[in-house]
Amino acid sequence: MTTATLEREAQSRLAAYGVRFTRGRRAVVLALAEAQGPRTVAELAEVLGPSVPVSSLYRTLTVLEESGVVVPHYGTRGLTRYELAEWATGHHHHLVCIECGTVDDLEIPEGLEQRVEAVVEELADDQGFEPAGHSLEIEGRCRSCH
Amino acid sequence: MTTATLEREAQSRLAAYGVRFTRGRRAVVLALAEAQGPRTVAELAEVLGPSVPVSSLYRTLTVLEESGVVVPHYGTRGLTRYELAEWATGHHHHLVCIECGTVDDLEIPEGLEQRVEAVVEELADDQGFEPAGHSLEIEGRCRSCH
DNA sequence: CTCAATAACGATACTCATTCTCATTCAGTA
DNA sequence: TACTGAATGAGAATGAGTATCGTTATTGAG
Ligand SMILES: [Mn+2]
Ligand SMILES: [Mn+2]
Ligand SMILES: [Zn+2]
Ligand SMILES: [Zn+2]
Numbered sequence: 441m442t443t444a445t446l447e448r449e450a451q452s453r454l455a456a457y458g459v460r461f462t463r464g465r466r467a468v469v470l471a472l473a474e475a476q477g478p479r480t481v482a483e484l485a486e487v488l489g490p491s492v493p494v495s496s497l498y499r500t501l502t503v504l505e506e507s508g509v510v511v512p513h514y515g516t517r518g519l520t521r522y523e524l525a526e527w528a529t530g531h532h533h534h535l536v537c538i539e540c541g542t543v544d545d546l547e548i549p550e551g552l553e554q555r556v557e558a559v560v561e562e563l564a565d566d567q568g569f570e571p572a573g574h575s576l577e578i579e580g581r582c583r584s585c586h
Numbered sequence: 587m588t589t590a591t592l593e594r595e596a597q598s599r600l601a602a603y604g605v606r607f608t609r610g611r612r613a614v615v616l617a618l619a620e621a622q623g624p625r626t627v628a629e630l631a632e633v634l635g636p637s638v639p640v641s642s643l644y645r646t647l648t649v650l651e652e653s654g655v656v657v658p659h660y661g662t663r664g665l666t667r668y669e670l671a672e673w674a675t676g677h678h679h680h681l682v683c684i685e686c687g688t689v690d691d692l693e694i695p696e697g698l699e700q701r702v703e704a705v706v707e708e709l710a711d712d713q714g715f716e717p718a719g720h721s722l723e724i725e726g727r728c729r730s731c732h
Numbered sequence: 733c734t735c736a737a738t739a740a741c742g743a744t745a746c747t748c749a750t751t752c753t754c755a756t757t758c759a760g761t762a
Numbered sequence: 763t764a765c766t767g768a769a770t771g772a773g774a775a776t777g778a779g780t781a782t783c784g785t786t787a788t789t790g791a792g
Contacts, residue, residue, distance in 0.1 A: 460788080462740065481778080493742050498779065500741095514660050518750080518778075535715050546713070552705050559698050560724050567692070569681050571726040578706050580717040606759080608769065627749080639771050644750065646770095664749075664779080 450509050457507035477543040478513040478521030516541040533576045539585035603653035623690040624659040624667030662687040679722045685731035
């Protein structure tokens with residue numbers, strides 16, 4: 441997805457939610473587009489510098505989440521991470537380092553993906569659970585933490 | 587697994603880690619054994635009552651985690667949950683309610699489990715990642731939150 | 733273009749889950 | 763029983779995340 445398309449889509453979702461696509465919001469969306477996995481507020485603050493103060497960063501991420509532009513990820517100790525929603529990234533999974541906490545994106549083979557989805561539908565139904573998505577994460581030690 | 591076996595195993599792991607299996611630690615292990623999914627400190631405190639003060643509960647869970655008796659679960663906003671490790675529960679997955687945050691245990695068919703494991707090994711290897719486990723979670727709305 | 737009206741921003745105070753500290757109590761051993 | 767390190771528990775400290783509120787930027791009517 442090109443940057444222009446990404447911006448247009450984000451713009452449109454924010455508009456549908458009834459808010460503007462401001463400079464700060466654009467900066468956060470673009471920073472997340474550069475990332476190879478979900479990012480913490482601290483990591484984003486590092487990349488963005490003082491142009492987006494931390495209090496604004498938190499508020500921006502909340503707005504982006506509520507408008508469906510980003511999704512939160514809670515897979516690592518004590519820290520919430522954010523990434524662009526699946527309309528932007530495509531469906532994918534994660535490698536989570538249990539040592540340093542970094543999270544990287546990961547694609548899995550289409551065949552497995554389809555079987556996972558089938559099982560998700562079936563099991564969820566059995567339990568009176570209304571499925572909205574699934575996450576498959578591989579936990580272990582990343583290259584740097586071996 | 588019987589309560590007696592569970593206690594013996596927990597005992598042994600704590601001993602290997604060099605600490606005692608005290609009354610408070612036993613109470614926490616048994617409370618987790620009763621649960622149908624990972625539990626927050628607040629939920630455990632509710633069940634355990636004042637016999638295990640919150641500051642002790644946190645410390646106890648840290649010790650149990652370090653000795654391999656319990657594992658943390660970070661799948662819901664802002665709260666860490668704990669459950670008995672897989673040697674006690676068997677390998678399983680979770681249903682996570684995106685509305686109320688409750689998490690329930692879930693078994694998946696053996697066939698899928700094996701395929702997931704095969705893919706985990708293969709993909710992790712490709713990425714120079716040393717896999718230690720995986721988690722497959724179904725997100726959606728639970729019966730009470732439909 | 734000017735001027736309200738409204739949205740967004742940013743510094744700061746606050747909340748609350750979790751961790752730390754330290755004085756006290758407990759358990760194992762001689 | 764007395765000694766000693768482990769464990770406990772009350773409360774203080776920490777820090778990620780949220781709420782507040784005065785200021786600034788954007789919008790659109792006139
Ligand atoms: Mn991702
Ligand atoms: Mn579980
Ligand atoms: Zn790592
Ligand atoms: Zn629910």
